[in-house]
Amino acid sequence: MPGKRVVVTGGAGFLGSHLCERLLADGHRVICLDNFLTGVPANVEHLMPNPDFTLTRCDITDFLHVPGPVDLVLHFASPASPIDYLRLPIQTLKVGAIGTWHALGLAKDKGARFLLASTSEVYGDPQVHPQPEEYWGHVNPLGPRGVYDEAKRYAEALTTAYRTSESLDTAIVRIFNTYGPRMRPEDGRAIPTFIRQALAVSPLTVAGDGTQTRSVCYVSDTVDGVLRLAFGDHAGPVNIGNPDERSVLTIAQDVIAITRTTSSIEFVDRPVDDPAVRRPDTTRARKLLDWEPQVEWHDGLRKTVEWFRHAVHEPLSAPPG
Numbered sequence: 676m677p678g679k680r681v682v683v684t685g686g687a688g689f690l691g692s693h694l695c696e697r698l699l700a701d702g703h704r705v706i707c708l709d710n711f712l713t714g715v716p717a718n719v720e721h722l723m724p725n726p727d728f729t730l731t732r733c734d735i736t737d738f739l740h741v742p743g744p745v746d747l748v749l750h751f752a753s754p755a756s757p758i759d760y761l762r763l764p765i766q767t768l769k770v771g772a773i774g775t776w777h778a779l780g781l782a783k784d785k786g787a788r789f790l791l792a793s794t795s796e797v798y799g800d801p802q803v804h805p806q807p808e809e810y811w812g813h814v815n816p817l818g819p820r821g822v823y824d825e826a827k828r829y830a831e832a833l834t835t836a837y838r839t840s841e842s843l844d845t846a847i848v849r850i851f852n853t854y855g856p857r858m859r860p861e862d863g864r865a866i867p868t869f870i871r872q873a874l875a876v877s878p879l880t881v882a883g884d885g886t887q888t889r890s891v892c893y894v895s896d897t898v899d900g901v902l903r904l905a906f907g908d909h910a911g912p913v914n915i916g917n918p919d920e921r922s923v924l925t926i927a928q929d930v931i932a933i934t935r936t937t938s939s940i941e942f943v944d945r946p947v948d949d950p951a952v953r954r955p956d957t958t959r960a961r962k963l964l965d966w967e968p969q970v971e972w973h974d975g976l977r978k979t980v981e982w983f984r985h986a987v988h989e990p991l992s993a994p995p996g
């Protein structure tokens with residue numbers, strides 16, 4: 676469906692930058708809005724020469740004005756890693772509430788379809804496993820992660836209200852842990868942390884005993900799922916994530932194997948409200964979007980490690996045999 680004019684809020688972040696790249700490759704025009712709170716202009720620098728790409732620095736909680744027609748609003752602006760939203764609790768709540776309200780208002784003014792980037796965190800520390808979209812979740816609103824989880828739950832409610840009371844064409848995608856190039860090495864999430872530690876030949880810090888599980892999806896698969904929903908007509912919510920569940924300890928061991936580091940594993944305290952298990956039920960994505968993740972874990976990890984080696988860290992001088 677070429678030739679759409681698409682606004683991406685948070686477009687200079689990890690997921691947003693990959694979305695902008697793929698949209699341009701598919702022949703769309705992209706307006707990227709970002710205040711660089713947790714993203715960086717460098718993530719989209721390579722897109723700047725493209726005449727179909729515009730980058731505007733703005734805080735979408737202040738105002739959101741886009742001249743000209745808009746066909747689609749992809750609302751991705753929000754701190755997303757625990758280290759960021761614990762450091763930026765008010766900004767996280769504001770962008771989930773006021774930022775989402777402004778983004779919905781923009782879609783309404785322009786007669787555009789609106790897609791909310793929600794998260795598996797709306798399921799909290801789940802008591803149902805794997806998590807289908809019908810599950811209401813198990814969230815502690817007063818816990819440290821509440822600022823993110825509740826911001827996204829509110830954003831889902833607001834999006835739904837615009838759909839039902841304003842007849843806005845909306846969609847909600849619940850994204851599960853995604854990894855790949857352009858994650859920040861210091862963003863606190865397990866995979867970039869392990870890769871950074873492995874490349875620095877420091878111990879890999881595994882929280883708890885490492886038996887807690889994560890299902891991680893390579894970024895190109897997540898982007899593909901998001902865009903299938905965005906360019907379709909389903910409202911969702913739809914889970915997008917890789918059902919291939921693995922323990923945090925095995926993730927650390929795989930990073931050690933792929934980087935060929937001599938780093939050891941060090942067990943540290945688990946953060947408060949850290950979910951014990953997380954795995955998407957992707958039945959709906961398969962049925963409605965004909966979507967399934969394509970990138971195998973070791974391939975995705977290898978690509979991510981390569982990016983970290985070249986973009987972030989000098990290669991290990993003498994990898995052990």
Ligand code: NAD
Pocket residue numbers: 684685686687688689690691708709710711712713714715733734735736750751752753754755756759770774792793794795849850851852853854
């Ligand atoms: P990110 O921090 O890399 O990107 C978020 C972007 O939003 C950043 O560039 C940041 O500067 C921008 N931003 C934040 N507040 C803003 C504001 N008020 N105005 C304008 N821009 C603002 O995070 P990410 O991992 O790319 O996540 C993007 C979205 O996807 C988030 O909404 C997140 O909740 C959702 N998500 C991500 C994951 C994941 O695994 N990465 C999983 C679930 C959901």
